[in-house]
Amino acid sequence: MRKTNHFPKIFTGILVIFLFFFESYGKLDSIGNEAQNQNAKRKLEFLIAKNRPGLSEKERNQLVKATLRASQLLQFPKRNQVSYTPPVDRLGFLVGLIQTESQFHTHAKSHKGALGLMQVMPETAKWLAKKEGISFSQANELYEPETNLLLGVLYLNYLMERTDSLEATLLAYNAGLGGYKRFGGVPAYSRTVYKYYDEWKGMVIPQEIPISETLASLISI
Numbered sequence: 001m002r003k004t005n006h007f008p009k010i011f012t013g014i015l016v017i018f019l020f021f022f023e024s025y026g027k028l029d030s031i032g033n034e035a036q037n038q039n040a041k042r043k044l045e046f047l048i049a050k051n052r053p054g055l056s057e058k059e060r061n062q063l064v065k066a067t068l069r070a071s072q073l074l075q076f077p078k079r080n081q082v083s084y085t086p087p088v089d090r091l092g093f094l095v096g097l098i099q100t101e102s103q104f105h106t107h108a109k110s111h112k113g114a115l116g117l118m119q120v121m122p123e124t125a126k127w128l129a130k131k132e133g134i135s136f137s138q139a140n141e142l143y144e145p146e147t148n149l150l151l152g153v154l155y156l157n158y159l160m161e162r163t164d165s166l167e168a169t170l171l172a173y174n175a176g177l178g179g180y181k182r183f184g185g186v187p188a189y190s191r192t193v194y195k196y197y198d199e200w201k202g203m204v205i206p207q208e209i210p211i212s213e214t215l216a217s218l219i220s221i
Contacts, residue, residue: 039205040091041068046206047095051104063104063145070094070149075157076166088166089201094153096197097170100189107143115142118152125151128158 044064048055055063071091101119102108114121122139128151129136141147156169159177163169170193171185179185 042205042209043200043203044068044091044095045209047099047200047203048104049209051099063106066145066149067091067094067098069146070153073150073153073157075160077160089197092197092200093166093193094149095200096193096195097156097173099196100192106145106148115139116148116152117145118148120148120152120155124155128155 041064044067045060048060048063048067052060052063068091071094074090074094076088076090098104098117101114102117104117106117108117108119109115110119112121120142122142125136125139125142128134132154134150136147136151142151156173159169159172160166162177163172163180167190168180168185170190171187172180174180174189175183175185
C-alpha cells in the first residue's frame with residue numbers, strides 16, 4: 001500500500017493561516033488609521049464651521065482638505081531638546097498657528113501686509129517659491145488656501161531648522177528670523193498657539209457639524 005504524503009497539505013494549511021493573519025493585521029491597522037484620520041477630519045470640520053459659519057459646505061471641505069494636506073508637510077527636526085520631544089500632533093500644531101494668525105479667514109490681511117490663513121508676507125512667499133521651484137507670481141495668490149498653506153508650512157520648516165526649540169520657531173515665525181535673532185519675540189504669541197494646540201488635543205470628537213448662518217436662516221423661513 002502506497003503511503004500518503006501529508007506534508008504538502010500541512011504546509012499549505014499553515015501558509016493559508018499565516019496569510020490570513022497577515023492580511024487581517026494589515027486590514028485592522030488600516031482601519032485604525034482610517035478611523036483616526038476621520039476623527040481628525042471631523043474635528044477640523046467642526047472647528048472651521050465654528051470659526052467660519054458663513055462658509056458653504058463646499059468651501060469648508062476645500063479648506064479642510066487643504067489643511068490636512070499641508071499638515072503632512074510639516075517636518076519637525078529630530079533633536080534631543082525637550083521642546084522637540086515627540087510626539088507632536090502635526091495637524092494640531094498647524095491648526096493652533098492658523099487660529100492664532102487668521103482664525104481660518106482666507107482673506108485675512110495684517111497692517112504689515114501679511115496675507116491669508118498663515119499670514120504670509122508676499123516678499124517671503126516670492127523668495128520661498130523661487131527657492132523651492134514653486135509657481136508664484138502675485139500677492140493675491142496667498143488668498144488661495146492651497147498656496148498659502150504650502151508656502152506657510154515650508155517657511156515654518158525653514159525656521160525649525162534654524163532655531164533650537166518649537167517656541168523659538170513660533171517667535172521667529174511671528175517676528176521674522178532676523179527680527180527674532182535681534183530682538184527676540186513676543187512670548188504671548190507662542191502661548192496663544194499652544195493654547196489652541198491644547199484645545200485641539202482635548203477636543204471631543206463632535207457628533208454634528210454646525211450649519212452655516214445662511215443655511216440656518218433659510219431653514220427658519
